[in-house]
Amino acid sequence: MVSPSTRTLTVALAGNPNVGKSTVFNTLTGLNQHVGNWAGKTVERTEGTVRRSGLTIRLVDLPGTYSLTALSPEELIAREYILDARPDVVVHVVDASNLERNLYLTLQLAELTDHLVLALNMRDLAERRGIRIDLAALEAELGVPVVPMIAERREGHEALVSAIEAIASDRRPVDPLRVKASPGVVEVVEAIADLLPAEAGAPRTRAWWARKLLEQDVAALARARREPAWAPALRRADQERQTRGLEDLEAEGVGAAYALLTEIMNRVVERGPSRSLDWTDRLDRLVTGRWTGIPFLGLIFGGMFWATFMLARPLTDRLNGLLETLGGWLTRGLPPGPLTDFLLEGPWAGFSTVAGFFPTILIFFTLFAILEDSGYLARAAFVMDRVMGAMGLHGRSFLPLLMGFGCNVPAIMATRTIENQGDRLLTILVNPLMLCQARLVLFVFLAGTFFPGSRGALVLLSLYGLSAGLVIAVSMLFKRLLFQGEPSSFILELPPYHRPIPRNVLTHAWRSARGFLQRAGTQITLMTAVLFVFTHWPGPGIERSLAGQVGQLLAPLGSTMGLDWRLMVSLFGGFLAKEGALASLAVIYGVGEDGLSAALQQAVGGWSAFVYMVVSLVYVPCFSTIVAIHRETLSWRWTLLASVYGLGLAWGLGAGLWQLGRVLGWA
Amino acid sequence: MNDPLLRLLALLDTTPRPSGFELRSRLGLTRDTYDDLMTHLTRMGYLEAHAMDGACASGGCQGCEVGCQSTPDTGPRSLSITSRGRRYLERSGSR
Numbered sequence: 114m115v116s117p118s119t120r121t122l123t124v125a126l127a128g129n130p131n132v133g134k135s136t137v138f139n140t141l142t143g144l145n146q147h148v149g150n151w152a153g154k155t156v157e158r159t160e161g162t163v164r165r166s167g168l169t170i171r172l173v174d175l176p177g178t179y180s181l182t183a184l185s186p187e188e189l190i191a192r193e194y195i196l197d198a199r200p201d202v203v204v205h206v207v208d209a210s211n212l213e214r215n216l217y218l219t220l221q222l223a224e225l226t227d228h229l230v231l232a233l234n235m236r237d238l239a240e241r242r243g244i245r246i247d248l249a250a251l252e253a254e255l256g257v258p259v260v261p262m263i264a265e266r267r268e269g270h271e272a273l274v275s276a277i278e279a280i281a282s283d284r285r286p287v288d289p290l291r292v293k294a295s296p297g298v299v300e301v302v303e304a305i306a307d308l309l310p311a312e313a314g315a316p317r318t319r320a321w322w323a324r325k326l327l328e329q330d331v332a333a334l335a336r337a338r339r340e341p342a343w344a345p346a347l348r349r350a351d352q353e354r355q356t357r358g359l360e361d362l363e364a365e366g367v368g369a370a371y372a373l374l375t376e377i378m379n380r381v382v383e384r385g386p387s388r389s390l391d392w393t394d395r396l397d398r399l400v401t402g403r404w405t406g407i408p409f410l411g412l413i414f415g416g417m418f419w420a421t422f423m424l425a426r427p428l429t430d431r432l433n434g435l436l437e438t439l440g441g442w443l444t445r446g447l448p449p450g451p452l453t454d455f456l457l458e459g460p461w462a463g464f465s466t467v468a469g470f471f472p473t474i475l476i477f478f479t480l481f482a483i484l485e486d487s488g489y490l491a492r493a494a495f496v497m498d499r500v501m502g503a504m505g506l507h508g509r510s511f512l513p514l515l516m517g518f519g520c521n522v523p524a525i526m527a528t529r530t531i532e533n534q535g536d537r538l539l540t541i542l543v544n545p546l547m548l549c550q551a552r553l554v555l556f557v558f559l560a561g562t563f564f565p566g567s568r569g570a571l572v573l574l575s576l577y578g579l580s581a582g583l584v585i586a587v588s589m590l591f592k593r594l595l596f597q598g599e600p601s602s603f604i605l606e607l608p609p610y611h612r613p614i615p616r617n618v619l620t621h622a623w624r625s626a627r628g629f630l631q632r633a634g635t636q637i638t639l640m641t642a643v644l645f646v647f648t649h650w651p652g653p654g655i656e657r658s659l660a661g662q663v664g665q666l667l668a669p670l671g672s673t674m675g676l677d678w679r680l681m682v683s684l685f686g687g688f689l690a691k692e693g694a695l696a697s698l699a700v701i702y703g704v705g706e707d708g709l710s711a712a713l714q715q716a717v718g719g720w721s722a723f724v725y726m727v728v729s730l731v732y733v734p735c736f737s738t739i740v741a742i743h744r745e746t747l748s749w750r751w752t753l754l755a756s757v758y759g760l761g762l763a764w765g766l767g768a769g770l771w772q773l774g775r776v777l778g779w780a
Numbered sequence: 781m782n783d784p785l786l787r788l789l790a791l792l793d794t795t796p797r798p799s800g801f802e803l804r805s806r807l808g809l810t811r812d813t814y815d816d817l818m819t820h821l822t823r824m825g826y827l828e829a830h831a832m833d834g835a836c837a838s839g840g841c842q843g844c845e846v847g848c849q850s851t852p853d854t855g856p857r858s859l860s861i862t863s864r865g866r867r868y869l870e871r872s873g874s875r
Contacts, residue, residue: 371785401801604859
């Protein structure tokens with residue numbers, strides 16, 4: 114039973130999340146706790162009782178918050194409790210190892226109450242991190258008692274209770290440090306506060322509400338609109354805001370608070386050598402560094418292509434062996450005749466040639482998912498954004514462009530987040546230049562056929578480099594010709610590095626690889642069936658077929674780039690689906706993958722093959738991409754431009770490279 | 781100009797854009813304080829945040845073959861300076 118002479122105090126416990134506030138609360142109150150909810154909220158409310166001789170403390174544990182804005186229910190509860198319930202003392206529990214962040218809330222609490230105590234918890238952790246805090250200096254700076262604590266070890270609790278009692282009984286004078294506003298702002302705040310009714314609180318509380326009305330704090334405005342007695346203050350705040358240009362008052366307050374904290378931190382905190390960079394910072398210094406970022410990016414992506422190329426080759430060979438065996442069974446099992454010829458030399462040749470690249474796609478996307486899951490891909494985007502930004506291009510374009518490594522169709526849809534129409538159109542126009550996975554299949558095959566060993570990986574890397582270079586060059590050209598204007602600012606927040614989670618990595622790699630197989634089984638099979646008809650009808654022989662006649666028409670153009678008519682015809686297959694060019698080659702040469710390699714090596718030189726890869730990279734988007742471009746731009750004009758500018762570019766590059774090869778003796 | 785909030789906003793407006801590490805180094809901020817300042821700038825409407833999930837194809841990851849997995853924890857978040865942010869920089873003489 115509490116004696117009549119016992120004094121009861123209400124004390125609010127405030128603090129950031131994860132500063133040991135609950136430990137302080139539990140240690141002080143023991144089992145004298147009860148848990149409920151804050152009125153009308155789903156946020157838990159915990160209260161407890163602390164008894165000392167002649168003193169009972171009703172301790173209210175406020176929700177953990179970083180500030181007292183009206184951003185979250187927790188922040189609203191904390192500030193409304195202090196304003197409305199007016200506790201005798203507010204104890205701010207802070208993490209000594211992260212003082213600067215915590216003291217921002219101290220400055221905010223000081224705006225609401227004079228009776229403030231700082232419970233400096235986790236001192237042991239701070240010391241381990243080499244952070245030394247001058248307690249006397251901190252107390253002098255803040256103007257409130259500072260009680261050092263290690264709540265987990267039950268150290269400092271009695272000192273905290275004593276400090277609470279001393280402040281509540283006015284035995285300990287306090288004068289909390291407050292952020293100073295300019296004299297003009299103070300004058301306006303006082304004028305508005307004078308218009309608030311007495312029920313709004315003590316003069317300090319009214320001044321706080323007045324400032325919040327000026328800052329257009331959502332909760333303050335709601336209260337002012339709800340209570341008629343606040344109307345004059347609200348009107349005055351609106352008027353002052355407009356006439357005095359106080360739109361940035363809140364930002365100025367936040368900035369001033371952090372400026373003040375920086376000064377305090379410099380005066381009271383000494384950091385030892387253990388406060389060195391963490392490993393994320395150390396890695397970022399290299400990975401996103403101004404001079405190291407691009408070489409590192411080249412190394413990572415080069416390594417990825419090399420690993421894809423080298424790891425996939427034996428698996429692809431094995432899978433091709435299986436497909437060849439299966440093809441042999443089909444040849445022996447099916448009755449001879451035109452239908453069997455059609456099935457084996459058309460759909461089956463196309464499907465088996467493309468499907469053989471399943472391991473390549475699986476390995477490529479596994480490595481890609483590892484880069485994504487580790488947090489590196491975001492850094493790559495940042496590094497490239499800086500390059501693009503320096504050239505006056507929109508940085509936000511880079512992420513849709515990055516998606517173009519997978520498939521141009523979702524990448525074009527991803528441009529929806531670019532609000533500036535010109536920047537968005539520009540990103541759509543250049544997106545088809547990104548080397549997608551479908552082109553990768555063709556390039557891996559040709560690189561493996563004509564440039565064995567590590568030279569193949571180098572060829573792939575050069576094609577990725579060319580793709581990126583063309584995106585930048587064409588963007589700059591279009592920007593200059595079609596979309597002049599200032600690029601919007603763009604900042605990419607980098608997530609912390611993660612250890613890739615195997616399940617995530619494999620799920621995403623499998624999803625991509627499965628999509629590839631599905632397309633090989635449907636679009637590619639259907640396309641090669643149609644192509645078979647065109648390469649055999651009216652015949653006889655491919656030269657007299659429709660495809661052959663078209664090829665002869667294109668032969669003069671092809672010869673300027675060192676491409677024979679068969680290679681030119683295969684580009685039609687690439688228009689329907691980019692892997693379709695490879696399937697088309699299999700149908701046009703009438704062979705499977707192994708036979709195709711040999712047939713191509715006989716018919717085409719290495720430099721021609723490289724020129725063919727460059728032309729395939731650039732010449733025209735695939736049909737699905739063109740549909741996506743029209744759907745996103747809703748304009749035939751832009752769709753036409755996106756579809757055909759590549760033709761001119763492909764011819765220019767192809768002819769230029771072919772002539773260069775001839776001069777250097779490579780062709 | 782001692783105001784770290786305004787200095788941060790001004791640095792975010794520079795080209796080439798500095799990384800988070802460079803910003804923290806230049807302003808002498810801890811990672812937590814830097815994060816808090818970015819939160820304040822976004823909350824007050826000076827920066828606009830776009831979760832990269834929103835940049836993905838319709839149908840989310842299912843509709844995309846790039847293999848990425850943009851989640852709030854692992855995915856990048858893009859921010860841009862709003863017209864309000866630019867006005868603040870101009871008024872304060874930082875632009």
